[in-house]
Amino acid sequence: MIDMRIQKVTDDISIQRSVDNGTEEQRKIVLEILESVRREGDRALLAYTETFDGIKLDRMRVSEEEIHEAIQSFDPKLLKVLEEAAKNIRRFHEKQRRETWITQDENGTILGQKFTPLDSVGVYVPGGTAAYPSSVLMNVLPAKVAGVKRIVMVSPPDQNGKLPAGVLAAAHIAGVEEIWKVGGAQAIAALAYGTESIQPVDKIVGPGNIYVALAKREVFGKVDIDMIAGPSEIAVLADDTALPHEVAADLLSQAEHDPRATSVLVTTSRTLAEETAREVQKQLEQLPRKEIAKQSIDEYGVIYLAPTMEKAIEVVNQIAPEHLEIVARNALELVPMIRHAGAIFVGRFSSEPVGDYFAGPNHVLPTNGTARFSSPLNVDEFIKKSSIIYYSETSFRQNAEKIAAFARLEGLEAHARAIESRLKKPVRPE
Amino acid sequence: MIDMRIQKVTDDISIQRSVDNGTEEQRKIVLEILESVRREGDRALLAYTETFDGIKLDRMRVSEEEIHEAIQSFDPKLLKVLEEAAKNIRRFHEKQRRETWITQDENGTILGQKFTPLDSVGVYVPGGTAAYPSSVLMNVLPAKVAGVKRIVMVSPPDQNGKLPAGVLAAAHIAGVEEIWKVGGAQAIAALAYGTESIQPVDKIVGPGNIYVALAKREVFGKVDIDMIAGPSEIAVLADDTALPHEVAADLLSQAEHDPRATSVLVTTSRTLAEETAREVQKQLEQLPRKEIAKQSIDEYGVIYLAPTMEKAIEVVNQIAPEHLEIVARNALELVPMIRHAGAIFVGRFSSEPVGDYFAGPNHVLPTNGTARFSSPLNVDEFIKKSSIIYYSETSFRQNAEKIAAFARLEGLEAHARAIESRLKKPVRPE
Numbered sequence: 001m002i003d004m005r006i007q008k009v010t011d012d013i014s015i016q017r018s019v020d021n022g023t024e025e026q027r028k029i030v031l032e033i034l035e036s037v038r039r040e041g042d043r044a045l046l047a048y049t050e051t052f053d054g055i056k057l058d059r060m061r062v063s064e065e066e067i068h069e070a071i072q073s074f075d076p077k078l079l080k081v082l083e084e085a086a087k088n089i090r091r092f093h094e095k096q097r098r099e100t101w102i103t104q105d106e107n108g109t110i111l112g113q114k115f116t117p118l119d120s121v122g123v124y125v126p127g128g129t130a131a132y133p134s135s136v137l138m139n140v141l142p143a144k145v146a147g148v149k150r151i152v153m154v155s156p157p158d159q160n161g162k163l164p165a166g167v168l169a170a171a172h173i174a175g176v177e178e179i180w181k182v183g184g185a186q187a188i189a190a191l192a193y194g195t196e197s198i199q200p201v202d203k204i205v206g207p208g209n210i211y212v213a214l215a216k217r218e219v220f221g222k223v224d225i226d227m228i229a230g231p232s233e234i235a236v237l238a239d240d241t242a243l244p245h246e247v248a249a250d251l252l253s254q255a256e257h258d259p260r261a262t263s264v265l266v267t268t269s270r271t272l273a274e275e276t277a278r279e280v281q282k283q284l285e286q287l288p289r290k291e292i293a294k295q296s297i298d299e300y301g302v303i304y305l306a307p308t309m310e311k312a313i314e315v316v317n318q319i320a321p322e323h324l325e326i327v328a329r330n331a332l333e334l335v336p337m338i339r340h341a342g343a344i345f346v347g348r349f350s351s352e353p354v355g356d357y358f359a360g361p362n363h364v365l366p367t368n369g370t371a372r373f374s375s376p377l378n379v380d381e382f383i384k385k386s387s388i389i390y391y392s393e394t395s396f397r398q399n400a401e402k403i404a405a406f407a408r409l410e411g412l413e414a415h416a417r418a419i420e421s422r423l424k425k426p427v428r429p430e
Numbered sequence: 431m432i433d434m435r436i437q438k439v440t441d442d443i444s445i446q447r448s449v450d451n452g453t454e455e456q457r458k459i460v461l462e463i464l465e466s467v468r469r470e471g472d473r474a475l476l477a478y479t480e481t482f483d484g485i486k487l488d489r490m491r492v493s494e495e496e497i498h499e500a501i502q503s504f505d506p507k508l509l510k511v512l513e514e515a516a517k518n519i520r521r522f523h524e525k526q527r528r529e530t531w532i533t534q535d536e537n538g539t540i541l542g543q544k545f546t547p548l549d550s551v552g553v554y555v556p557g558g559t560a561a562y563p564s565s566v567l568m569n570v571l572p573a574k575v576a577g578v579k580r581i582v583m584v585s586p587p588d589q590n591g592k593l594p595a596g597v598l599a600a601a602h603i604a605g606v607e608e609i610w611k612v613g614g615a616q617a618i619a620a621l622a623y624g625t626e627s628i629q630p631v632d633k634i635v636g637p638g639n640i641y642v643a644l645a646k647r648e649v650f651g652k653v654d655i656d657m658i659a660g661p662s663e664i665a666v667l668a669d670d671t672a673l674p675h676e677v678a679a680d681l682l683s684q685a686e687h688d689p690r691a692t693s694v695l696v697t698t699s700r701t702l703a704e705e706t707a708r709e710v711q712k713q714l715e716q717l718p719r720k721e722i723a724k725q726s727i728d729e730y731g732v733i734y735l736a737p738t739m740e741k742a743i744e745v746v747n748q749i750a751p752e753h754l755e756i757v758a759r760n761a762l763e764l765v766p767m768i769r770h771a772g773a774i775f776v777g778r779f780s781s782e783p784v785g786d787y788f789a790g791p792n793h794v795l796p797t798n799g800t801a802r803f804s805s806p807l808n809v810d811e812f813i814k815k816s817s818i819i820y821y822s823e824t825s826f827r828q829n830a831e832k833i834a835a836f837a838r839l840e841g842l843e844a845h846a847r848a849i850e851s852r853l854k855k856p857v858r859p860e
Contacts, residue, residue: 077835078835078836078839081832081835081836082836084832085832085836092541095531095533095543096543101525103525109789110762110776111522111789111790111791113525113526113791113808114765114766114768114774116769116770118802118803119769119802129841132840133836133839133840134836134840166839166840202802202803203803221449221658221798221800223803224800224803224804228651245851245854246848246851246852249844249847249848249851250848252844252847252848253842253844253845253847253848255844256842256843256844256845257842283844283847287843287844287847288843289842289843289844293844331820332540332820335544335818336544338544338816339546339549340546340814340816341816342816342817343816343817343818343819344544344816344817344818344819345819345820346540346818346819346820347820347821347822348852349821349822349823349825349826349852350819350820350821350826351848351849351851351852352845352848353833353834353837353842353845353846353848353849354819354821354826354829354833354849355817355819356837356845357833357836357837357845358829358832358833358836359539359541359819359821360541361541361543361817361818361819362817365817366814368651370651370654371814371816372548372549372632372814373548373632373633373653373654373814374654374814375814375815375816376815376816376817378543378815380810384770384796384801384802384803384804384805385805385806385808386768386770386771386772386773386774386801386805386806387772387773387774387785387791387792387795387806388765388773388774388776388791389773389774389775389776389780389784389785389789389791390761390762390775390776390777390780391777391779391780391784391789392777392779393779395779396779396780396784399784399788402511402514402515402788403783403784403787403788404783405507405508405511406508406511406512406515406564406787406788407783407786407787409508409563409596410562410563410564410596411559412683412686412687412719412783413686413717413718413719414679414682414683414685414686414713414717414719414723415683415686415782415783415786415787416783417679417682417683417713417717418676418679418680418682418683418781418782418783419781419783419784421675421676421679421781422676422778422779422781424675
């Protein structure tokens with residue numbers, strides 16, 4: 001039986017979290033796979049797929065017929081739900097789009113920022129039970145909205161050489177046209193270095209197992225990567241208006257993800273603390289994934305009892321949770337005091353799964369306290385900026401001497417001379 | 431004698447670049463330093479400073495008097511130049527600031543993005559001849575404009591226990607109040623883990639030697655870091671309107687930075703190609719840092735001769751240079767065709783040092799082809815986003831069933847039940 005620990009908040013709290021950085025052995029395997037794919041291309045991909053996924057493929061690329069079949073076989077009602085979720089996600093991310101801007105001053109100086117979508121992005125989609133259609137939508141759509149022209153999906157096939165219908169349906173809805181049946185570190189290698197059939201990409205996103213994570217870390221620099229996600233986390237910030245059976249259900253929705261997931265309640269109400277602990281026990285027993293949820297709650301579940309809402313908010317900021325729910329009086333008014341959280345779910349009806357699947361904001365969120373400095377996956381991450389600098393002759397002549405002096409202060413004479421070369425008469429007429 | 435290689439562009443070009451990922455030995459030293467600082471705090475910092483910088487410090491923190499003295503000793507005319515540069519940098523970066531937004535629909539759904547500055551940022555400033563006041567301004571001011579409250583500067587002291595006056599003056603102008611005399615991997619460790627006297631930060635930026643770079647890579651995840659910069663690069667895109675002595679001067683301004691710097695001219699004019707090669711030879715001989723520039727031009731300098739401007743632009747996009755100058759007819763009209771470049775300097779009077787020191791855009795730029803997916807240092811990198819999700823009872827009841835169905839499609843029963851728990855009657859009145 002699981003009894004969630006209730007802990008009074010006095011001073012600083014210490015948060016237990018689980019991070020998996022892989023073993024030396026795993027790192028060695030990954031380096032080997034990367035090197036093989038680099039050297040042998042498609043041949044290595046097919047061989048690893050046979051070894052790890054148990055299927056000898058004739059063709060790695062998913063055909064249009066396969067996508068068509070998947071959609072035909074898919075529950076039409078669920079397809080509608082996926083489409084509606086995609087619409088919401090697209091709409092929220094469209095609000096993040098930014099336009100190139102330039103400014104001009106009276107001397108004719110033009111300065112600006114040019115926003116350009118990345119040329120190509122690879123999206124990794126895990127296989128097996130971790131193959132989530134929602135993850136396809138959340139990773140593909142921000143890139144699509146950003147204007148990325150080439151989006152490449154990779155995912156390991158099952159033993160019959162197929163990808164799950166839900167994943168293919170979601171890819172189709174999101175507008176992915178290039179899908180390859182290849183997974184693991186070998187898929188990351190193909191995306192980073194390219195093979196005979198798979199062109200390399202500029203950035204790789206999407207969750208994966210430890211081999212995928214280590215491979216992403218290795219190819220970082222050659223290509224960009226998204227964050228390496230840790231186990232999922234939820235913190236519920238609540239006062240005595242919250243309902244214990246709802247809070248408990250939300251804590252468990254996080255705990256069922258992973259034995260290393262973290263579920264925390266921070267509350268000012270002793271009654272809520274005690275009743276929620278009881279509800280967690282009760283609901284846990286009835287869950288299909290109860291073994292996973294039990295381990296998670298047992299090892300990482302805590303209820304913090306804070307003397308005031310201010311103190312409770314301080315605890316939340318210390319945790320910097322991936323997901324935060326606020327169920328309290330005037331919940332919206334507390335939002336500005338939250339400094340660190342990936343996504344903030346406000347009010348009783350904003351249960352975390354609302355955001356996981358449907359509302360529109362991204363479910364790819366900073367874990368492991370990195371909400372202190374990172375953000376949910378968003379359109380900015382698929383767009384790079386270039387500075388634009390145009391100096392007119394007037395603005396140049398006004399500032400040339402100052403710029404040359406600054407360069408000489410730093411001992412960079414050629415910089416100063418590059419400026420001064422423009423002050424001489426041109427060698428031939430312009 | 432150096433003769434820049436002129437190469438006709440036919441098909442794809444191959445770009446030679448130098449990347450230093452450190453040796454195993456260097457990595458071992460860095461891990462040792464990180465561990466020592468973690469364990470022994472200030473004591474380790476002082477010991478390493480004595481060993482590496484040759485000075486036994488009584489006090490690591492720079493005092494107000496020291497800053498005051500530095501400013502007094504500094505050329506007042508140069509101080510004015512620094513102040514004007516700072517004003518330009520601040521103004522350009524202020525245009526990048528973004529505001530928290532929320533939207534509301536007719537069902538009462540509220541969605542938004544909350545922008546919050548990081549709590550604290552560490553800025554590394556190299557010592558010795560690489561101690562550049564411009565680098566202080568370029569790294570500190572975007573964080574300042576973002577609204578970061580605590581900005582901590584670290585830099586190794588000289589053998590007299592001092593930091594250069596220019597660096598202290600720039601720090602003062604940029605508004606840095608916390609400066610520590612500590613450098614190398616030990617400074618990075620202090621910023622990431624904290625010591626008795628130095629509180630840890632959330633993000634570390636600024637250039638450094640290979641030990642600093644390796645240390646940043648190691649602490650990444652615990653804190654955020656900026657990109658690890660490679661050697662500097664310039665590409666000049668020019669037609670026959672460009673003046674060879676100016677183009678040559680600009681190529682050399684990059685080459686004097688580092689023997690591994692890359693300077694490239696891409697032109698449609700054979701005359702410009704040949705005359706620039708001659709000018710480079712001539713000007714090189716008169717440079718104080720000619721040994722460095724010579725090595726760089728010799729090893730990494732190339733002139734590409736392209737049959738058309740379209741082809742020339744294609745070459746530039748393949749290079750994805752850190753700095754790009756466009757000196758050609760209708761130069762501004764070519765900017766939209768540039769897909770990959772850190773900063774784009776347009777027209778004859780926009781020599782690269784204009785941007786290095788003065789114009790306002792950041793001089794911390796993506797090197798080594800990473801302009802394909804990265805951006806100049808900017809305000810966004812000191813601000814994180816949190817999603818805001820509020821569902822009203824109406825929006826919740828409209829969508830609850832769909833969300834629960836989506837969760838069940840993915841086999842996450844507790845997610846579905848978290849939604850359905852809200853559909854039951856509350857256990858006690860709200």
